[in-house]
Amino acid sequence: MPYVEDPPAAPVPPEDHPPGESTLALLRRHSGAAVGIAVVLAATVGGFAYVGGFLTPDRLGADKIANALEATGGGAHAGFRRAHAKGICIAGTFTGTAAAARGLSSAGVFDGRPVPVTGRFAEATPDPYAKDPMVGVRSMALRLQPVGGDEWRMAINDTPGLHVSTPEAFYENALASVPDPKTGKPDPAKVAAYLAKHPESAAFLARMKAKPLASGFANDSYNSIDGFLFVAPDGTQRLVRWTMQAEAPFATLTPAARAGRSANYMFEDLLARATTGPLKWRLVATLAQPGDPNRAAEVWPADRPKVDLGELVIDHVESEAMGNCRDINFDPLVLPAGMLPSDDPIPFARSAVYATSFRRRTREHTPPSAVANQSAGTRP
Numbered sequence: 001m002p003y004v005e006d007p008p009a010a011p012v013p014p015e016d017h018p019p020g021e022s023t024l025a026l027l028r029r030h031s032g033a034a035v036g037i038a039v040v041l042a043a044t045v046g047g048f049a050y051v052g053g054f055l056t057p058d059r060l061g062a063d064k065i066a067n068a069l070e071a072t073g074g075g076a077h078a079g080f081r082r083a084h085a086k087g088i089c090i091a092g093t094f095t096g097t098a099a100a101a102r103g104l105s106s107a108g109v110f111d112g113r114p115v116p117v118t119g120r121f122a123e124a125t126p127d128p129y130a131k132d133p134m135v136g137v138r139s140m141a142l143r144l145q146p147v148g149g150d151e152w153r154m155a156i157n158d159t160p161g162l163h164v165s166t167p168e169a170f171y172e173n174a175l176a177s178v179p180d181p182k183t184g185k186p187d188p189a190k191v192a193a194y195l196a197k198h199p200e201s202a203a204f205l206a207r208m209k210a211k212p213l214a215s216g217f218a219n220d221s222y223n224s225i226d227g228f229l230f231v232a233p234d235g236t237q238r239l240v241r242w243t244m245q246a247e248a249p250f251a252t253l254t255p256a257a258r259a260g261r262s263a264n265y266m267f268e269d270l271l272a273r274a275t276t277g278p279l280k281w282r283l284v285a286t287l288a289q290p291g292d293p294n295r296a297a298e299v300w301p302a303d304r305p306k307v308d309l310g311e312l313v314i315d316h317v318e319s320e321a322m323g324n325c326r327d328i329n330f331d332p333l334v335l336p337a338g339m340l341p342s343d344d345p346i347p348f349a350r351s352a353v354y355a356t357s358f359r360r361r362t363r364e365h366t367p368p369s370a371v372a373n374q375s376a377g378t379r380p
Contacts, residue, residue, distance in 0.1 A: 062356035068174035073126030079366030080128045087122030089325035096310035105230035107338030108149035120325040121217045131263040140222040141330035150336030156222040163204035165295035167349040200297035212252045216269040219248040227294045229340040239288035247280040267371045274376040279314040316377035
């Protein structure tokens with residue numbers, strides 16, 4: 001068994017759930033390398049704490065990494081998630097494409113019946129009051145709860161892969177990304193040394209610089225990043241990654257246009273869209289081929305086979321509060337029968353740090369969020 005400081009969250013009522021952290025970075029558009037790698041750090045922050053083979057109780061654990069994450073943000077923001085702190089709750093349904101999924105996974109979420117969904121959109125920043133124009137990475141977290149079936153949770157991001165493939169590399173990146181109190185920015189020498197040792201992180205920064213930034217949550221697409229095993233009814237296992245592809249037409253904003261938007265424009269746009277009708281995404285699985293790496297920092301070729309597994313429909317958006325998404329741990333290891341973790345170490349790491357973050361957060365008073373007392377949607 002791998003070493004995990006805290007086990008993955010077990011299915012319990014939402015209010016008892018560790019609030020889940022997803023992942024990712026503030027990654028500001030056109031940032032310099034020193035700032036860029038620091039925000040990348042905030043990005044994947046969805047967590048790392050595990051994990052046998054890479055980490056042992058004597059070397060690296062959830063508390064140590066959680067401390068590093070807090071340091072990269074200039075200290076903890078009491079009561080809020082240690083990463084992706086600024087967010088809003090969503091609810092709706094997922095309806096699987098049974099025929100397409102049948103030969104890929106036996107999971108009940110794909111049987112064609114609508115599955116209740118609770119989730120969260122967030123920005124990859126440790127600052128719950130960050131200004132939206134300054135944040136360049138977004139995330140979607142979901143909890144699918146089939147009636148009488150196994151639930152499935154995910155924390156997915158709009159980035160092309162991650163900047164690291166191991167918890168050890170993540171921790172090294174965190175140390176290099178802690179801001180200097182005198183400048184408020186990471187030490188360029190430390191960042192340069194980190195990038196020299198980890199070319200995969202430099203490659204990630206290049207992909208992010210080339211990636212158009214969606215104008216809102218609703219027209220953005222979100223990637224699993226990590227590889228998971230789908231198990232077919234006959235026991236056949238396939239390594240997959242998946243994407244929630246927005247059905248809304250993609251649109252972007254120029255840096256100048258984005259800079260002129262309000263501090264909460266991403267959330268205002270989402271609430272406005274939700275008043276006009278449901279928001280929709282297609283769940284698309286990408287199937288690994290022989291030789292494809294199962295390392296989060298490496299992106300698979302674009303020509304890999306894809307399978308449409310169903311549609312996510314979001315019909316309600318509301319501010320975080322007790323009992324809704326605020327109190328859910330979107331632990332990526334909460335998987336239904338028909339899915340298994342792969343040998344990718346990152347999900348194990350995220351699982352353990354989420355639990356540590358929860359213990360800290362629940363001992364603290366939670367101030368109102370930047371997006372408080374808001375609600376929109378088509379539900380009666």
